[in-house]
Amino acid sequence: MRLLAYALVIFAILVPQASAQAQPTTEPAQAEAPAQTQGLDALIDIIEADPAGAALLARVRANALAEVERSSADETSDTTIAQQVAEFTRGAAEGVSASVQSVGDVVDDVARGLSGTGSDQLRSVTFDIVRVGATIFGVLLLLKLPAAWLSGKAAHQRDGARWLRKATSLLAAVVIxxxxxxxxxxxxxxxxxxxxxxxxxxLGINQPLLLNAFLFVELLKVGMRAVLMPRHSAIRILPMGDTSANYWSFWLSRVLSLVGYTFLFVVPILATNVSVVLASSVEVLVVATLTTIGILVVLQNKDQVRALLSAVVDKNRREGLAQIILPLARYWHILAITYLGALFVAWLANPAQALPFIVAATLQTIVAVVVALLAVGFIARFVNAGLRLPSDVKERLPLLERRLHAFVPKVLQTVRIIALAAVLLTAAQAWSLFDFVGWISSEAGQHTAGSIISALAVILIGFAIHVATSSWVEYRLNPNYGTIPTAREKTLLSLFKNAMTITLVVFVSMLALAQIGVNIAPLLAGAGVLGLAIGFGAQKFVQDIITGAFIQLENVMNEGDVVEAGGKSGVVERLTIRSVSIRDLSGTLHLIPFSSVDQVSNSNKDFAYHLAEIRVAYDTDIGVAKQAIEDAYDLLMETEHRDHVLGPLEMHGITAFLESAVVVRARVKTLPGSQWAAGRAFNEFVKQVFDQRGIVIPFPQVTMHTSKSQDPVGSVRNSAVLT
Known part of the structure; x- marks a missing residue:
């Protein structure tokens, strides 16, 4: 009754003041005002007789006066940001001060409540609650022992089974x-x-409060144990050890009990039967305890979380995300403790508005982070698992899978950047730092978002065209499908691929810039002027391109040809519009710009000849030597080289007389590039036939002549003449 009277007085004080400011005073109201004022004054006098009531009325009047002053100040002048900050800090300080001052009134209120007329009723309520509490907790304790045994039995029977049996065991354990x-x-x-x-x-209100709090808290504990499974690792959902599962089960069960039983049972009981101030003090004590528990948990897991984040940084050190996680790994515990302290202070200052806002913003941020991590993990697994091309596609396009795999890190990096941006925008929206929803709903936001999406679409289409072009060139150059490409086709297709890549990069870049609002007309004009300047300043470069263009038009050489250009000879490995790469017989690669090429000698054009210039001694019968050479050619045509020979042996006869030999020349016509292998085999058969028929191939020789002569003293001297 005392609390009801207090509430009526507060209502009577505050409501008339608000109605007087909001509505004009009418004549009937003015006629009834003296009677209402007399009744209100009598009620106030009765309450002021009680010291606690007098203190409460004084506090209400002071708050009402301060509120009137604040509202009048707001109506007369516009508040600045500094004034708003000052008002907020003043309100927070007043809230904290009121919470601290209320602690001193708790003892008096409890003493008066226990010594008053309601003490017998309070003892009766307490006794009933104790009996109900003893019943529910006693029954729960008795039934938990067999339930734990049955749950362990169910988990043990399906240990190591498949996921369906594991899910069945988990469901049975939860039901038990x-x-x-x-x-x-x-x-x-x-x-x-x-x-x-x-x-x-x-039933009254007290026992259902306990029963409902018990049901709510214990159901939450059942759900928590279903996720952690601290006693049955075989059916545990989360990938954690027994120590971690028991640790988190211990702390979460105590936090759930403390929060649930306090705010669902203890606080309403105290507010109804003892004192509202005492209930508020218990709330403050419980929130302080929760903050202390949170700080202890943070300090206990400081090193573990730091090691986990450091491992993530080491794994992704090359990516920009690691630079964000690195300071978080070092100082996360300081941020967490600061957040818990700020949460406690905000609850003390304004529990009706500040705390729900902070909790809601925190939950939204956590959900955004979890969703982003799951999305990035799913996309990474999908991309890595989905790039296994069929075997027939691999045979036709052997480089396609490798090309796609080369873009996987870039795709994942893009996905991570998008996920990070989404998390930041969600956090800014949740904490009211940036109204992203309002911005994206506006015309400017929709225009910006459309421009970014259009630019990304242009880049994606350009990438698809590049992959398609490269795959087509690769398929056309594959000798296992279709017609075998010639050297000329290989060269032109490679040049087309390079030119297409450069063109795509330029056009896609220009179109993407145009989509995001960049005026590309000055860029095109600047590119033209820059190209003209480069043309005047880099004459050698222009000469390379012009000479290379004419070489390609005249089809002088292609990839795979054996040429001599710029003083180097070898196989053409790479041919561009500006230079040619030649690898010589020793394996050295020479890059020769076309501006330094005066002439090109190609040994692989249309057909080739093996020119055999064979030396025989002067005393050799030339007809026998020619027949031996023709017989060696017949032996050559009996080997696999006959498929590379294009015509009969051309016998030219004697072409030169040397000091010690006569040169007999013959020529074998072959396919381009086959002259060296066929020529080596032909030389072996010539040596073999010459040895069988005694035909001597001359080589430098030394002949020694000896003579005897007499010197003046009669001695004999040997002399030798070398020829």
Missing amino acids: DLIPVILAWAAGYLVAMLIANGGSGR
Whole structure:
């Protein structure tokens, strides 16, 4: 009744003031005002007789006066940002001060409540709550022992089974864990009905508060144990060890009990039967305890979380995301403790508005981070697993899978950047730092978003065209499908691929810039002027391109040809519009710009000849030597080289007389590039036939002549003449 009277007085003080400011005063209201004022003054006098009531009225009047002053100040002048900050800090300080001052009134209110007329009722309520609490917790404790044994039995029987059996075991364990809670809650309700109001069966508000709090808290604990499974690692969902599961189960169960039983049972009981101030003090004590527990958990897991984040940084050190995670790994515990302290202060200052806002913003940020991590992980797994091309596609396009795999890191990096941007925007929206929803709904936001999406679409289309072009060139150059490409086709297709890539890069870049609002006309004009300047300043470069263009038009050489250009000879490995890459017989690669090429000698054009210039001694019968050479050619045509020979042996006869030999020349016509292999085999057969028929191939020789002569003293001297 005392609390009801206080509420009526506060209502009577505040409501007339608000109505007086909002509505004009009418004549009937003015006629009834003296009677209302007399009744209100009498009620105030009665309440002021009580010291606690007098203190409460003084506090209400002071708050009402301060509110009137604030509202009048707001109506007369516009508040600046500094004034708003000052008002907020003043309100926060007043809230904290009121919470601290209320602690001093708790003892007096409790003492008056216990010594007053309601002490017997309070003892009765307490006794009924104790009986119901003993019933539900006693039944729960008795039923938990067999439930734990049955749950362990179910988990042990399916240890190491497949996911379906594992899910069945998990469901059975959850049901077994849930049954004791339901039975204990039902037993508590039965006892409450039997003892309610002397067995009348009419329940008050106190026992249902305890029963509902018990059901809510224990159901949350069942769900928590279903996720962590601290006693049954075989059916645990999360990938964690037994120590971690038991650790988090210990702390979460105590936090759930503290929060649930306090705010769903203890606080309403105290506010109804003892004192509102005491209930508020208990709330402050519980929130302080929760903050302390959170700080302890953060400090206990400081090193573990730091090691986990450091491992992520080491794994992704080359990416920009690692630079964001690195300071978070070092100082995350400081940020967490600061956040918990700010949350506690905000709750003390304005629990009705600040706390729900902070909690809602935090939950939204956590959900955004979790969703982003899951999306990035799913896309990474999908991309890595989805790039296994069929075997027939690999045979036709052997480089396609490798080309796609080369773009996987870039795609994943783009996905990570998009996910990070989404998380930042969601956090900014949740904490009211940036109204992204309002901005994207506006005309400017839609225009910007459309421009970015259009630019990304242009880049994606350009990438698809590049992959398609490269794949077509690769398929056309594959000798296992279709017609075998010639050297000229290989050269032209390679040049087309390079030119197409450069063209795509230029056009896609220009179109993407145009989509995001960049005026590309000055860029095109600048590119023209820059190209003209480069043309004048880089004459050698222009000469390379012009000479290379004419070489390509005249089809002088292609990839795979054996040429001599710029003083180097070898196989053409790469041919561009500006230079040619030649690898010589020793394996050295020479890059020769076309401006330094005066002439090109191609040994692989249309056909080739093996020119055999064979030396025989002067005393050799030339007809026998020619027949031996023709017989060697016949032996050559019996080997696999006959497929590379294009015509009969051309016998030219004697072409030169040397000091010690006569040169007999013959020529074998072959396919381009086959003259060297066929020529080596032909030389071997010539040597073999010459040896069989005694035909001598001359080589430098030394002939020694000896003579005897007499010197003046009669001695004999040998002399030697070398020829």
